[in-house]
Amino acid sequence: MIGTRGLFVPGPTNVPESVRKAIDVPMEDHRAPDIPDFILPLFADLKKVFKTETGQVFLFPASGTGGWEAAITNTLSPGDRVLAARFGQFSHLWIDLCQRLGLEVEVVECDWGTGVPVEIFAERLAADKEHQIKAVLTTHNETATGVQSDIAGVRRALDGARHPALLFVDGVSSIGSVDFRMDEWGVDLAVSGSQKGFMLPAGLAIMAASRKAVDLSAKAGFRRCYFDFKDMIATNATGYFPYTPPMNMLRGLRASLDRIEAEGLETIFARHHFLAEGVRRAVKAWGLTLCAKEPKWYSDTVSAIVVPEGHDAKKVIARAYARYGLSLGAGLSVVAGKVFRIGHLGDLNELMLMSALGGAEMAMRDVGIPVVAGSGVAAAGEYWRSASPAVAMAAE
Numbered sequence: 601m602i603g604t605r606g607l608f609v610p611g612p613t614n615v616p617e618s619v620r621k622a623i624d625v626p627m628e629d630h631r632a633p634d635i636p637d638f639i640l641p642l643f644a645d646l647k648k649v650f651k652t653e654t655g656q657v658f659l660f661p662a663s664g665t666g667g668w669e670a671a672i673t674n675t676l677s678p679g680d681r682v683l684a685a686r687f688g689q690f691s692h693l694w695i696d697l698c699q700r701l702g703l704e705v706e707v708v709e710c711d712w713g714t715g716v717p718v719e720i721f722a723e724r725l726a727a728d729k730e731h732q733i734k735a736v737l738t739t740h741n742e743t744a745t746g747v748q749s750d751i752a753g754v755r756r757a758l759d760g761a762r763h764p765a766l767l768f769v770d771g772v773s774s775i776g777s778v779d780f781r782m783d784e785w786g787v788d789l790a791v792s793g794s795q796k797g798f799m800l801p802a803g804l805a806i807m808a809a810s811r812k813a814v815d816l817s818a819k820a821g822f823r824r825c826y827f828d829f830k831d832m833i834a835t836n837a838t839g840y841f842p843y844t845p846p847m848n849m850l851r852g853l854r855a856s857l858d859r860i861e862a863e864g865l866e867t868i869f870a871r872h873h874f875l876a877e878g879v880r881r882a883v884k885a886w887g888l889t890l891c892a893k894e895p896k897w898y899s900d901t902v903s904a905i906v907v908p909e910g911h912d913a914k915k916v917i918a919r920a921y922a923r924y925g926l927s928l929g930a931g932l933s934v935v936a937g938k939v940f941r942i943g944h945l946g947d948l949n950e951l952m953l954m955s956a957l958g959g960a961e962m963a964m965r966d967v968g969i970p971v972v973a974g975s976g977v978a979a980a981g982e983y984w985r986s987a988s989p990a991v992a993m994a995a996e
């Protein structure tokens with residue numbers, strides 16, 4: 601194809617040029633004496649992104665899914681009970697992983713388009729007088745449905761019930777893009793990956809564990825080797841890894857963290873909210889709805905857009921890709937064919953998103969969905985033109 605393709609799946613996200621160039625370096629000796637000078641600051645800077653001072657950051661060559669497995673196997677034992685809610689494909693897959701590893705998962709089934717049911721969790725925790733529940737699993741941003749959840753609320757539910765369960769957060773599509781506060785929210789395990797807010801290729805599970813979680817790893821009954829916290833902690837402390845680290849990815853991570861530092865986390869959050877709000881205006885102008893059922897669930901990193909009854913979202917996605925070189929996110933599992941998704945996270949600005957909105961609009965019209973030509977683009981443009989991220993945030 602001539603010109604660039606549009607990548608608007610919610611991960612992998614667009615890798616900025618400075619990060620791509622940082623990755624493209626000759627192979628290095630990962631045991632060289634000066635490597636710790638490079639590695640140790642990575643951990644220090646990642647702690648700032650997770651907003652943790654006391655937590656321990658881990659970088660495993662894996663994807664986010666590997667981070668889930670590391671989180672579970674380092675802190676729990678086979679047969680342990682965990683509390684989780686299913687409201688989208690990623691919360692579902694996490695439950696599936698726990699079940700396949702041999703945990704007993706107390707699943708709260710929720711409508712897709714809603715998020716972590718804080719009140720139901722509070723009731724279940726209060727009822728669990730014997731503290732059978734060892735961990736509460738939450739998906740901060742359900743990427744399949746474009747739903748953001750209240751993690752601070754889950755912490756209040758735990759504290760309200762005086763329940764000692766660990767708080768696990770899947771932050772793969774939220775950390776580094778929207779507000780996340782590991783220490784303040786009392787998060788014990790936060791899992792992310794390189795290919796979303798961190799603007800890198802897939803290949804790194806980026807995670808952090810609280811002191812409590814790290815201490816528990818001495819007693820956790822799951823067998824593990826590659827993902828063992830202990831080996832990582834011991835070797836990372838000296839600025840090395842227990843096995844060959846993906847040095848090019850770590851060079852890319854340096855460039856990514858430099859960008860995050862330069863823009864500033866709070867500015868990044870404001871930008872994501874601002875861009876997301878423009879997309880939501882476009883959806884409204886099209887006369888369509890989001891999969892997220894209420895504004896309190898709206899995600900600032902991805903929007904799942906419901907196509908009208910009688911239409912197939914897969915056709916929109918196929919047409920956008922084939923005709924306009926635009927990748928939109930597919931509807932997964934329960935919402936397959938019903939929604940298409942626009943990822944709006946990472947290295948992104950208004951005009952980049954305009955191409956996604958324009959392409960989605962054309963593709964929808966091409967497959968017979970009666971949206972008014974230019975309506976979404978106009979609504980988003982007028983919003984972005986009339987405000988700035990800071991103004992938009994202050995108005996709320």
Ligand SMILES: *Cc1c(COP(=O)(O)O)cnc(C)c1O
Nearest residue numbers: 663664665690741743772773793
């Ligand atoms: C992308 C994603 C994952 C899975 O991550 P992989 O890197 O594909 O293993 C898990 N949870 C959420 C919320 C995600 O968005």
